[in-house]
Amino acid sequence: MKKKILLFLNVAIMVMLSFSIEAFAEDGESTGTEQEYFEQDKLISVINEILTIRQQNPEYTEEQIIIQMNERHSEFEKGRGVIDIWNALTDSEKKLCVRYPFDALKVNTAKNIATSQTETKFGFNGLGDKSDAFRHGIWNAEMTILIGKEKAELFATAHEDKDVTGYESDGYPKTAHRDMDLHNNELGRHIGAENASVSEDEMADIIYREINSLSTQFIWLHD
Numbered sequence: 312m313k314k315k316i317l318l319f320l321n322v323a324i325m326v327m328l329s330f331s332i333e334a335f336a337e338d339g340e341s342t343g344t345e346q347e348y349f350e351q352d353k354l355i356s357v358i359n360e361i362l363t364i365r366q367q368n369p370e371y372t373e374e375q376i377i378i379q380m381n382e383r384h385s386e387f388e389k390g391r392g393v394i395d396i397w398n399a400l401t402d403s404e405k406k407l408c409v410r411y412p413f414d415a416l417k418v419n420t421a422k423n424i425a426t427s428q429t430e431t432k433f434g435f436n437g438l439g440d441k442s443d444a445f446r447h448g449i450w451n452a453e454m455t456i457l458i459g460k461e462k463a464e465l466f467a468t469a470h471e472d473k474d475v476t477g478y479e480s481d482g483y484p485k486t487a488h489r490d491m492d493l494h495n496n497e498l499g500r501h502i503g504a505e506n507a508s509v510s511e512d513e514m515a516d517i518i519y520r521e522i523n524s525l526s527t528q529f530i531w532l533h534d
């Protein structure tokens with residue numbers, strides 16, 4: 312029965328290929344931000360791989376699935392044309408992808424919405440500035456709508472679980488960027504929970520107004 316269910320999930324994943332979202336970082340080039348944004352069909356392939364391992368090895372723990380995925384993707388070369396999504400994830404994100412594979416797809420959908428809406432509102436996706444604060448806010452707001460506030464917090468926090476020694480390209484400490492992101496993530500989830508029925512464009516307008524209000528609680532490092 313388990314194998315039949317997992318086989319069905321695999322088929323469902325492949326059906327979702329028809330809902331691919333346009334990539335916003337082509338050919339592995341940097342977007343100028345500290346986050347990775349993936350083409351949905353490539354992430355679907357990664358999730359399908361996880362489900363296949365689980366189907367073929369129903370006795371595997373989450374840790375064993377991660378080990379096998381790491382072994383399969385051991386030849387990762389940063390900056391190559393086709394991004395190896397698995398290796399771009401933090402260890403904490405890998406665990407969540409194994410535990411909540413379908414939610415991981417929704418998280419990436421929310422990331423791509425955030426990138427697109429930030430481009431619309433600011434004309435670019437920046438690092439450490441107001442556009443960065445907006446992007447994190449709407450990403451977490453959309454995640455909250457798609458997967459709930461608790462899981463949204465898990466995925467957002469897992470994304471920040473990485474090496475923060477040294478400085479980002481804008482000259483500010485990576486610790487400052489992490490703290491900024493965690494703060495803005497929380498505000499975004501609160502806004503998402505309070506406005507669960509609005510459209511993506513309406514959510515972008517709400518957060519944009521909040522970012523630009525004199526009493527905003529969002530923070531950024533520089534203009």
